[in-house]
Amino acid sequence: MVGAIVTLIDVSLIFILVEFTHFPVIPAAVISYLPAILTSFALNSRFTFRAKQIHTATALPKFVAISLTGYVFNILIFYMLHGLMGVYYLAAKIAATGIVFLGRFFANRSIVFRKDEAH
Numbered sequence: 001m002v003g004a005i006v007t008l009i010d011v012s013l014i015f016i017l018v019e020f021t022h023f024p025v026i027p028a029a030v031i032s033y034l035p036a037i038l039t040s041f042a043l044n045s046r047f048t049f050r051a052k053q054i055h056t057a058t059a060l061p062k063f064v065a066i067s068l069t070g071y072v073f074n075i076l077i078f079y080m081l082h083g084l085m086g087v088y089y090l091a092a093k094i095a096a097t098g099i100v101f102l103g104r105f106f107a108n109r110s111i112v113f114r115k116d117e118a119h
Contacts, residue, residue, distance in 0.1 A: 005039070006040045009039055010093070011032070011097075013028075013031070013035065014028045014029055014032040014089070015090065026079060029093060032093075037064060037068075041059075041060060041067075045059075045113070059113070066104055066112065073100050074096045074100045075096075077092075078093055081095055081096065
């Protein structure tokens, strides 16, 4: 559910930037991903991994590092699908997000929200 909410934020922002402000698609994809990172941290901390107490000072930088790594892959996949292959930008965005999702989930579960980190 958290992934769906974060994806909705990401896709909605790219749609608004492209369709209403006529922002270029690739930069819009870059911008739309960033607010999703903080939303994802907050929602995943509370709901997905049920961290009762999380050391934000140590967990957030790890989460951001994983998210930024995912971000690079997301943008590269998006560029390959949309920029090189001509896939419609929203379909490319959703596909890139789906591809990167699993890697980010498992990295966050094993690095950021480990049981010994969340107390």
